[in-house]
Structure formats: structure tokens, C-alpha cells
Amino acid sequence: xxxxxxxxxxxxxxxxxxxxxxxxxxxxxxxxxxxxxxxxxxxxxxxxxxxxxxxxxxxxxxxxxxxxxxxxxxxxxxxxxxxxxxxxxxxxxxxxxxxxxxxxxxxxxxxxxxxxxxxxxxxxxxxxxxxxxxxxxxxxxxxxxxxxxxxxxxxxxxxxxxxxxxxxxxxxxxxxxxxxxxxxxxxxxxxxxxxxxxxxxxxxxxxxxxxxxxxxxxxxxxxxxxxxxxxxxxxxxxxxxxxxxxxxxxxxxxxxxxxxxxxxxxxxxxxxxxxxxxxxxxxxxxxxxxxxxxxxxxxxxxxxxxxxxxxxxxxxxxxxxxxxxxxxxxxxxxxxxxxxxxxxxxxxxxxxxxxxxxxxxxxxxxxxxxxxxxxxxxxxxxxxxxxxxxxxxxxxxxxxxxxxxxxxxxxxxxxxxxxxxxxxxxxxxxxxxxxxxxxxxxxxxxxxxxxxxxxxxxxxxxxxxxxxxxxxxxxxxxxxxxxxxxxxxxxxxxxxxxxxxxxxxxxxxxxxxxxxxxxxxxxxxxxxxxxxxxxxxxxxxxxxxxxxxxxxxxxxxxxxxxxxxxxxxxxxxxxxxxxxxxxxxxxxxxxxxxxxxxxxxxxxxxxxxxxxxxxxxxxxxxxxxxxxxxxxxxxxxxxxx
Numbered sequence: 198x199x200x201x202x203x204x205x206x207x208x209x210x211x212x213x214x215x216x217x218x219x220x221x222x223x224x225x226x227x228x229x230x231x232x233x234x235x236x237x238x239x240x241x242x243x244x245x246x247x248x249x250x251x252x253x254x255x256x257x258x259x260x261x262x263x264x265x266x267x268x269x270x271x272x273x274x275x276x277x278x279x280x281x282x283x284x285x286x287x288x289x290x291x292x293x294x295x296x297x298x299x300x301x302x303x304x305x306x307x308x309x310x311x312x313x314x315x316x317x318x319x320x321x322x323x324x325x326x327x328x329x330x331x332x333x334x335x336x337x338x339x340x341x342x343x344x345x346x347x348x349x350x351x352x353x354x355x356x357x358x359x360x361x362x363x364x365x366x367x368x369x370x371x372x373x374x375x376x377x378x379x380x381x382x383x384x385x386x387x388x389x390x391x392x393x394x395x396x397x398x399x400x401x402x403x404x405x406x407x408x409x410x411x412x413x414x415x416x417x418x419x420x421x422x423x424x425x426x427x428x429x430x431x432x433x434x435x436x437x438x439x440x441x442x443x444x445x446x447x448x449x450x451x452x453x454x455x456x457x458x459x460x461x462x463x464x465x466x467x468x469x470x471x472x473x474x475x476x477x478x479x480x481x482x483x484x485x486x487x488x489x490x491x492x493x494x495x496x497x498x499x500x501x502x503x504x505x506x507x508x509x510x511x512x513x514x515x516x517x518x519x520x521x522x523x524x525x526x527x528x529x530x531x532x533x534x535x536x537x538x539x540x541x542x543x544x545x546x547x548x549x550x551x552x553x554x555x556x557x558x559x560x561x562x563x564x565x566x567x568x569x570x571x572x573x574x575x576x577x578x579x580x581x582x583x584x585x586x587x588x589x590x591x592x593x594x595x596x597x598x599x600x601x602x603x604x605x606x607x608x609x610x611x612x613x614x615x616x617x618x619x620x621x622x623x624x625x626x627x628x629x630x631x632x633x634x635x636x637x638x639x640x641x642x643x644x645x646x647x648x649x650x651x652x653x654x655x656x657x658x659x660x661x662x663x664x665x666x667x668x669x670x671x672x673x674x675x676x677x678x679x680x681x682x683x684x685x686x687x688x689x690x691x692x693x694x695x696x697x698x699x700x701x702x703x704x705x706x707x708x709x710x711x712x713x714x715x716x717x718x719x720x721x722x723x724x725x726x727x728x729x730x731x732x733x734x735x736x737x738x739x740x741x742x743x744x745x746x747x748x749x750x751x752x753x754x755x756x757x758x759x760x761x762x763x764x765x766x767x768x769x770x771x772x773x774x775x776x777x778x779x780x781x782x783x784x785x786x787x788x789x790x791x792x793x794x795x796x797x798x799x800x801x802x803x804x805x806x807x808x809x810x811x812x813x814x815x816x817x818x819x820x821x822x823x824x825x826x827x828x829x830x831x832x833x834x835x836x837x838x
Contacts, residue, residue: 231319236270236312239263242305242357249301249355257485257492258298261287264483265452266302270309274320274413274450282483284440285454286471290489290539292497295456299416300348302454303330304355306414307391311361317394320447322411329410330397333435334418344418345399349384358382362392402435405671412443414452421457421468432467459543461765465754466543488540490521498523507532509544550755550762551732557752560735561742565593566662567620568688575677583673585666586680589687602792603661603692606721606778607685607699607707608771609678616666616676618685619775620692623656623783623792626739656783656792658734659741663748663772682707689714696788698778717788727777727785728755728762734780748772 239262242248254262265285266273289295310316310328317326332344353364353371364371366384375381380392389397398410402423417423417439423432436455443451457468475484490498498521505517505528517540520528527535536542551557568589575586603622610616632640632649639648664684666676688694689711697711698721708718734740735752742748751773755762764770783789 230314232271232312233314234312236309238268238270239266239302239305242308243301246356248308248357249304249351251301251351252494254298254301255294255492255494257289257487258294261285261289261483261485262298262302262454264485265454266305270312273306273309273452274447276448276450280483281481283449283452283481284471284483285452286468286475286482286484287454287456288458288468288472288484288486288541289456289492290458290487290541292539293487293489293492294494295492296344296347296418297351299332299418299454299456300344300351303332303348303397303414303416304352306330306452307352307395307397308355308357310395311391320413320450322394322446326394327396327411328394329412330395331410331412331415331439332397332399332418333404333415333423333439334399334401335422336401336403336424344416345387345389348397348399349389352382352389353384358391402431407438407442410442411446412439412451413447415439415443416453417455417457419457420455421460421466423467436467436471458539458541459537461543461754465750469543486541488517488520489524490519490539505532507536507544509542550728550757551735551753554749554753556736557742557749560738560740561744561749564743566743567594567598567692568592568662570664570684574674575680582675582677584675584677584680585668586677587664587666587684589684592691594692599691600693602695604779604782604788605685605688605694605697606775606782607681607697607704608723608774608778609676609681609700609702609704610666610668610771611676611678612668612670615668615769615771616678616681617663617771617775618665618681618688619663619772619779620661620688620694621779621783622659622661623789624659625654625792626657627652627654655739656789657739657741658776658780658783660743660776660779663743663745663775665747665772682710686710686714689716695791696782696786698782719782719786721778721781723774723777723781725757725760725762727781728757730784731777731780734784740776740780742776745772748776752776 236242237245237248240254240259243251244253253259262285265280265282267280287295287298307330313319316328317324320328322328332348334344349366352358361379362382363375363379364384365375365381367386382392383390387399391397417432417436420432420436423435439453443453455468455471459466459469461467461469471482472484472486474480475482485492501522502519503522503525505520507515507517509515520540524535524539527539533544536544569591570587571590573586573588575584576582601622603620605618605620608614608617632651634640641647642649666681668675685697685707689697694714694716696717696719698719699707700722701708701720711718731740751764751768751770754765754768755770755773756765764773783792
């Protein structure tokens, strides 16, 4: 490495000392030595002309890397030392230079490994093995075209590698000719191999061939945008696979980087969740959160700025100062998207169906499900079909439980969507309703001046169990619809199931089987009205659920565009549909009315209003919420104001 300072060279006498003799004899490093040369620190590697000669990284960019790698390159992969951090989370805005930072980090990791006398032995890998560095990007050409191109371009410009290797790209030698005595760095479409044993590969989030990779370092590029081939968000699954694969081969010696700006609200966005984990005590995560203009070089912008004002998630007015004027058109046109994309701030969407996930969590109690199942692989030797199935391993029921009338809603899925089943029963509960006159106006009590009300029974929805069959496209496993039929049939034989609702897609056989048991089968596709009524029930405490992370996520992520209630792109609502389905059965059908007649009512004081079918249209339910409850010919429904 060149340096303007005068360097003191060893004298002949010094060269005859023991520590220099192996070099004089041309023997290379002494036996037992770990390093062939002392690696420089990351900042020097990036900036010094003998290495990458790259413009200095900004303080925030550098902080995101150094927080994981540490100051001593010899201790990066030392299980007993280093920073104690394994995963760097760079929650930075679009255009903040995340790709460049990740590419430089990957090149630096390769450099440090090349400074080892025997990288394989150092990492306890056998001869002939590969040390893998893996970059995963969203579906599309980003993995190959953006990150990999940036990575190989910086690698080819790095003076340290240019002095020690020939570059061969797609079979062609870069430069005038291949220099003798030097090994070749081979660059393909998405794989770069660096002697003696290092392989850097770029893939997208559809990739499934993780076996055979010894992943020492990995990058998840724009992780919050990850989708599978079926358009389902899969950042969490890929993260778990990378982490498990690296840990199984290297213990605690591996490193990873997660780069992204948020695409969803804080409760749901994958990268934001990781960022929050870094706040926990003794966390293995190191996180940096920064707006584009905070992380990117200042000379990228004109210097003119503006202040952006918005209402944050707490309902308070907040200001973003010194926002480069270059971003003003986007903030004016679509402020919510611009806040997420450039400031890494996500404000709750106006169309969010439930105001808070807490009300959903509060509806869950520590009860045992009425039955417990185990996932199995279902195989048909005649057709060769292999799929996802279940079998019942335990019933948590008493003789009295067997007599309770129950309902089931089924949401079938096979290849892309999951199949889901929910079992529930109703507990008649007394609530107060508004009394209305013939014109539909609330009647007023002359004595008090308050609206008149009267008691009414509704069925509190009590979940007994839910089952979810999730397809596995990577393994080519679909949901076994026959297994779903068998499980539902077994449940209906065991319990007093009085009604089952479902979409009749692929369900004709099941419908016939259940009808043979005396179960009423109702064809039903869940509607927006079902969800509006369900929301009222949940917010009033008239729904009692079993603990379920999946159900919290699905209900919390629901969006309402005024025409339908649906999940965001890449999400799911199979289990949520089942909950809305059992609500419909218990409160908007003759089945629910019959349950109210045969059961003893429970006085549920917390409920003051509800939306459900009633015998006549001359009264409506009290509501403490900001949206009204309206009456239709088919019953009551709640609607947003």
C-alpha cells in the first residue's frame, strides 16, 4: 500500500532474524500462522487508492457496517470476540446508497477471507468446500442487474484484487492478456468465484435451492418488498432460512445485512420489526434508521430545502426539516408514500379496517382449543400426489361440551392460498339497543331527554378451534383438499355441529357428506357487511378468540376501500374470513336465532351496541363509536361515517 510517509525497511540483519527467514526462503507464511497479511479496516479499504479508492461513505452509512463488523478485521468471524452483533439492519430511504454500502461490504468480506492462510480451515470447513456470500433481492431482475452489476463493477476496480488476480467475465479475460502466475476471478451472470474457495451469488426471493450453500455472509436487499412466486410476502421465511443455514454451518461466526425502506405499517413491515428488535437488551441486531437525505452524500442535492408537516401516528403535528427541494413534488403528490420511501416513516393508512391491533389481542384469552392437530405429508400412491395434511391428535372436550351447538366456516385454498377452518359457538348476551320511530329516527324519552333503548340478545362469538393448511410451493406441496374434507367430517361426527358455511368451490363432495350427518350446509362468500358487523363485535368485546399470531396479523392488516374488505398485496385473510363466516352463522341466520332460544342468556355489560339481524326494523343499537349503525331490510349493519 502506498503512503506519502517514509517507510522504514528491514535491514539485512533484520531479514536474518527468525521471523523473516520463511519469507527470505520463499516459503510464505510460517506454519501455524493464520494470516498471510494483516487486513486493513473497512474505512481504509473503501477509501484508500490501493484498495477500492471509493469516495468516503457518509457517517450513517459507515455506522451501519461498522456496528456489525467492528474495528478489528481479524475478529469479524471470531466467535469469541467481535462486536457481538450478527445482523445489520439499514432502514434507509430510497436513493440513500444502501446497495453500494452492501456491495462494498461484500467485497471487504472477500478481501478479509483472502488474507487468511487457509480460509476453509479457519472456518472449520473441509477441503474442496465453498464459502458462500449470498445476496437476495426482490423478484425480478434486481438481483442480477442492480446489485450484482454494482458488486462486480466495484470488485473489478479494486486495486488490491487487480494486483493479485486476473478477471475472467463470461469466459473472456479482462485486460490485454492473462497474467501468468495469478489465479482467475471468474464472473458469470449471477455468480462470482474468487480463489481459493469463495463464491458470491445473487438470487431473488423466489430462490429455493438453499441446500449446498455454506452461507457465511448474506444480504437481503429491499427485504420489505420480498414476494414469493405466488405473490405472498416471504421476507420472514427467507430470513429464517438464511439465519438457520448460516448458523448450522458456522455457529455464531456469520454476518448478515438487511436493507430496505418500509412498505407497510410498523406493526407489519418486516424490516421495521427487525429494527425494533435491535432495541432489545443483548440483541444480535445493530440497526440504523435514516432518511435518504440524512444517509446519502450531501453533494447529491442542490442545497435548497423545505419543511414537511404531517400528523404522526400519535395524532400529533410533526415536522420534517431540511428536506431537499428535489423531493417536494413527490411529497406534494403522495405524501404517505413519500414519507415511507424517503423518510422511512409509515403513517397508518386511512383505509385500515381496525384502528388498532390491541383490540384484537384483547379479544384473545388463554384457553385450550377444543382439538389439537399435527401436520402430516399426505401421499397418494396411485396418482403420485403429495400434499399438506393434518390429523387430530387430541380432543379437549367433556361430555357436556359434546352437546353444545357449534358452527364451522371453511375457506378453501390449494396452491397459492391456505385452507382454513374455524369452529365456534354462541353465548347469548344481552345488549341495549336504540328504539326508532316509523321514520327511522331515534325515539326520545320525554322524562330524561335521552334516546329510548331496550335490551336485545345477540350471540357472543366464542372460538373453539381453528386449523390452517398452508401450501409449500418450494417443495411442490399443495393442500390436500381430501384431507380437509376428512378432518371436517371427523369434527362434525364428534361434535354437535349444526351448520357449516363455505364457498362451494371444490366442496360438492364435502357438502354431501355433511348433509348426510344432518348438518345444514350454507353456501356463503364472506362480504364487506360481514366484516363490518364482525368489527363491531370485536370492538365491543363480543368476540372471544384463541391466541393466534396469524389471526392478529390478518385482521390488523385488513383494508377497506368502501366496496370490499381485503388484505394488502402479498397478505392473506383466510383465517379472518373464517371468523367473519362464523359470526355470520351465529348472528345473521336462523341457526343463530335457534341457539339464542335454547341457551340461557349471559348479561354482558361491556356491550352497549351491536349490528345483527333482528325481527323488525323499528329500533337500532346504541353505538359509542364515531361511525353510525344503520338499518337495512336484512338486518342491521355498521358503516363508517
